[in-house]
Amino acid sequence: MSVDVPLTPEQKQAIAASSGGGTGLPDVANPDKAFADITRNEYLDYVKNYRGFEEGVLDTAQSDTSLIDDAKENAANAQGLMSGVANRNASRYGVNLTPAQLQEQERGLTRANSLGYSQTLNDARINQKKINQETVADLINIGQGVNRSSLGQLQGAANSATQRKNAYDSARAASKAQTYSTIGGLGAAAIFALAF
Amino acid sequence: MGSSPKKSEYKATPAEKASAAVAMAEHKYFKEKYDPLLQKERDASMNDDSARVLKSRANADTMQTLAGKASYDRAATAASGGDEAQAYQAQLGQAATTGLDIKNKRKLAVLGAARGQQSDASGFMTSAANMSASRALTKAAAKQTERSAKTAMLGQIGTAVLKQGIKNKLSKGKELGADNDTGEMQYERGSFFKSAGSGGGIGARLNHTGYFNTNPFPD
Numbered sequence: 001m002s003v004d005v006p007l008t009p010e011q012k013q014a015i016a017a018s019s020g021g022g023t024g025l026p027d028v029a030n031p032d033k034a035f036a037d038i039t040r041n042e043y044l045d046y047v048k049n050y051r052g053f054e055e056g057v058l059d060t061a062q063s064d065t066s067l068i069d070d071a072k073e074n075a076a077n078a079q080g081l082m083s084g085v086a087n088r089n090a091s092r093y094g095v096n097l098t099p100a101q102l103q104e105q106e107r108g109l110t111r112a113n114s115l116g117y118s119q120t121l122n123d124a125r126i127n128q129k130k131i132n133q134e135t136v137a138d139l140i141n142i143g144q145g146v147n148r149s150s151l152g153q154l155q156g157a158a159n160s161a162t163q164r165k166n167a168y169d170s171a172r173a174a175s176k177a178q179t180y181s182t183i184g185g186l187g188a189a190a191i192f193a194l195a196f
Numbered sequence: 197m198g199s200s201p202k203k204s205e206y207k208a209t210p211a212e213k214a215s216a217a218v219a220m221a222e223h224k225y226f227k228e229k230y231d232p233l234l235q236k237e238r239d240a241s242m243n244d245d246s247a248r249v250l251k252s253r254a255n256a257d258t259m260q261t262l263a264g265k266a267s268y269d270r271a272a273t274a275a276s277g278g279d280e281a282q283a284y285q286a287q288l289g290q291a292a293t294t295g296l297d298i299k300n301k302r303k304l305a306v307l308g309a310a311r312g313q314q315s316d317a318s319g320f321m322t323s324a325a326n327m328s329a330s331r332a333l334t335k336a337a338a339k340q341t342e343r344s345a346k347t348a349m350l351g352q353i354g355t356a357v358l359k360q361g362i363k364n365k366l367s368k369g370k371e372l373g374a375d376n377d378t379g380e381m382q383y384e385r386g387s388f389f390k391s392a393g394s395g396g397g398i399g400a401r402l403n404h405t406g407y408f409n410t411n412p413f414p415d
Contacts, residue, residue: 025217031216038223045231050238050307050311053303053310057300066292070288070289074284074289081284086275092266093271093272095271111278116284116286119282127289145311178347181351183351186355189362
């Protein structure tokens with residue numbers, strides 16, 4: 001059973017390109033070099049596009065106080081806001097409060113707001129600490145992965161260097177052996193010649 | 197003697213070429229389509245306004261509750277609205293916490309993806325380095341084999357020359373008559389470079405030796 005899937009213009013273009021002898025695929029003459037270029041460019045791209053961002057996140061995770069600042073601002077707003085609500089309600093229901101009542105109302109609001117402020121500020125401090133710690137932990141996790149990968153990379157480079165050195169040493173030894181063997185053969189033949 | 201290896205015999209197979217071409221095309225596609233997406237997400241995470249949206253909602257929720265609770269009784273008894281002030285602060289605090297959490301997680305997701313990408317690239321770099329190293333080693337080994345072969349060849353030629361020289365010197369030619377003292381028959385002796393009894397040029401001498409005779413049907 002065949003299913004007709006509508007093709008996008010790009011897909012149609014790719015099919016047209018591939019049906020005309022060419023495949024539409026790039027020709028990779030030197031995969032080794034292409035590979036090295038891509039990996040190098042990936043790193044440079046990271047440095048260009050994400051290094052600053054990463055440093056910003058790292059810095060913020062260790063010094064962010066936005067929740068605490070926000071809690072302070074909210075407390076200041078809440079006092080005026082709730083005072084306004086009480087005044088509007090009194091006006092709406094036609095209630096005339098005595099100066100003593102008004103004073104008591106203001107005092108009650110201030111007291112409650114202060115308690116609320118303390119509560120919210122403490123919560124904000126705890127939450128801020130929790131969020132910052134979680135962010136740092138996640139960052140460390142990412143960093144660990146990067147570090148692990150870097151060490152693996154170094155290990156690979158070290159292995160390659162050792163392999164190269166060993167190969168050089170053994171090749172040099174083989175060459176010396178070959179030379180001595182040749183000299184020996186020539187010497188033996190010369191001795192044989194001189195003997196007669 | 198075998199012919200030297202042809203470079204053309206070591207070229208990539210069609211499968212390898214296709215694999216490299218497809219990989220390159222996929223990489224190009226990724227860079228064109230997904231990389232900008234990640235950069236866009238990076239910028240969006242920095243300007244994430246989840247906290248603002250959540251706080252607006254918390255504010256609206258609080259005000260809605262307060263408006264619903266409004267009554268003459270509360271207004272007449274000079275209720276301060278302190279409880280509501282506390283609720284308002286708590287609601288906004290909660291909203292800010294959730295908003296910051298969302299923002300941070302979004303940033304970390306971007307960073308994780310970017311770092312993961314870079315980590316993959318680093319891993320590939322090791323592979324690339326390994327590939328280059330093994331290629332360099334193969335090349336060095338091939339050169340060494342060539343050098344050894346040259347040395348061995350020189351040795352073989354030198355030994356052959358010496359052996360031939362010795363053989364030449366030991367060769368006997370025409371009889372020269374008996375020795376006066378010992379009575380032994382004396383023969384014409386060859387020199388290092390010339391066998392006794394051989395005539396002609398170097399070709400004839402070499403032919404005489406048999407060392408360099410490549411004639412498959414010798415006399």
